[in-house]
Amino acid sequence: MRVQAELGEFLRSRRARVRPEDAGLPLYGGRRRVPGLRREELAQLAGVSAGYYTRLEQGQSPNASDAVLDAVARVLRLDEAERAHLYTLARPRTHARRHAAAPERVRPGVRRMILSFGDVPALVLGRFTDVLAWNPMAHALLAGHLDFDAPADPTGRPNIARLLFLDPHMRALYADWPRKARSTVADLRLIAGRYPDAPELAALVGELSMASREFAELWSSHPVADCETGPRAYHHPLVGGMMLTAEFMTLPNDDGQRVAVFNAEPGSPSEAALRLLAGLTAAAPR
Numbered sequence: 001m002r003v004q005a006e007l008g009e010f011l012r013s014r015r016a017r018v019r020p021e022d023a024g025l026p027l028y029g030g031r032r033r034v035p036g037l038r039r040e041e042l043a044q045l046a047g048v049s050a051g052y053y054t055r056l057e058q059g060q061s062p063n064a065s066d067a068v069l070d071a072v073a074r075v076l077r078l079d080e081a082e083r084a085h086l087y088t089l090a091r092p093r094t095h096a097r098r099h100a101a102a103p104e105r106v107r108p109g110v111r112r113m114i115l116s117f118g119d120v121p122a123l124v125l126g127r128f129t130d131v132l133a134w135n136p137m138a139h140a141l142l143a144g145h146l147d148f149d150a151p152a153d154p155t156g157r158p159n160i161a162r163l164l165f166l167d168p169h170m171r172a173l174y175a176d177w178p179r180k181a182r183s184t185v186a187d188l189r190l191i192a193g194r195y196p197d198a199p200e201l202a203a204l205v206g207e208l209s210m211a212s213r214e215f216a217e218l219w220s221s222h223p224v225a226d227c228e229t230g231p232r233a234y235h236h237p238l239v240g241g242m243m244l245t246a247e248f249m250t251l252p253n254d255d256g257q258r259v260a261v262f263n264a265e266p267g268s269p270s271e272a273a274l275r276l277l278a279g280l281t282a283a284a285p286r
Contacts, residue, residue, distance in 0.1 A: 004058065004059025004060075005059070006192060006196060007059045007089040008057050008058060009222055010085065010086070010189075010222055010224070011057045011072075011076075011086075012057070013221065013222035014076040014082070015034075015036045015037045015038075015039070015042055015076065016036035017036055018036050018037050018042075018075070018076060018077065019036065020036075020037060020041060023037060023041070023045055023075065025041060025045075037075075039053055039054055039057065040053075042072070045075040046068070046071040046072050046075050048068055048071070052068075053072070056068070059089075061090070062090070062091060062092070064091070069087060069090055072086070073086055079225075081186075081225045081226050082225075084190075085189070085193050085224045088190075089196075103154030104126040104130065104132055104154075104257070106132045106254075107254065110124060110133070110254070110259070111124075111133050113259075114133060114135045117135055117261065118135075119274065119275065119278040120137060120261060120262070120263060121134075121135065121137040121138035121140075121141045121244075121261070121262040122134070122137070122138055122259060122260065122261045122262070123135070123138040123139075123142070123259070123260050124251075124258070125160065125257065125259075125260060126157075126256065126257055127191065127195065127198075127255060127256025128191065128195075128198070128201050128204060129159055129160040129161045129184075129187075129188070129204075130157045130158070130159050130160075131150075131151045131157055131158040132151055132157070132257065133151050134148075134151060136148070136282075137274075137278060137281060138260075138262070139281075140238075140281040141234075141244075141262060141277065142160075142163075142170070142173065143163065143167075143170065144237075144238070145169050159204065160184065161188060161208065162204065162207070162208065164177075164180065164181060164184055165211070165215045166211055166212060172235065173236065174233070175232075175233035175241070176232070176233060179228075179232075180232065181214060181215075181218060182218055182223055183225065185218040185219055186224055187225065187226065188201075188204075188205070188219075189219075189222060189223060190224055190225070190226065192205070194256070195256070227246070227248050229245065229246060229247055229248065231243045231244070231245050231265075232244060232245070232246065236277065238276075238277060238280055239273040239274075239277045239280075241270075241273070242269075242273045242274065243264065243265070243268070243270045244262045244263065244274075245262070245264075246260050247261050247263070249261070
């Protein structure tokens, strides 16, 4: 199963970043064949047998106890998001869906909600970062060069991850593009743990890995984190620089869908820039 490979990749990537001396292990000199901790060293520190840990890393211990997973997480120094990811991968849900599902849809109430936000940019993301709907301000902020009605076509919907790595307009929008790129890949890794057998996600990752060396390198490093919600610098082609904070809200009745809302600090130059963009958006023909 794909989830078994995902678990192994994740644990190996985290073993590689823990230096033996930082884990309190003695160094005896000589050249180590692997970076970071060996399997048997991690097993010793976690208080399990080397054979058991090997089976865990190979995805052959689906009934690993909380105590074992917590011990492994402690030795690997996993943060909260990484620990949750470990549990997701070590205890995969049974997914009946093996084939591509019907195209995602936005409930009318959710669509009305983001439209009611007025001059506040807001959009709905599908479970694999497709843009399912956006209000005029989110469209103007993120992708004004695209057709506003593009999310309505399931075969040609904008995808935030694809745009970030393959669209020069989106790349130029982020003042710190490498940080945004890593954050997006880290979020995709969490999604991959939740939907290990989704062909849509496998196709997206395959496409980006082939088309973008930067994506392929980031994906192989296996970052794992929730979407960042702190202030982020934007350089918009119409209104210039802005500092905006994105907040993400998971829709409880819509599997994997999230609403993203972008705000500026009240009274700041960024808020003035958003108001200017709102005026330009209102004047633009649809």
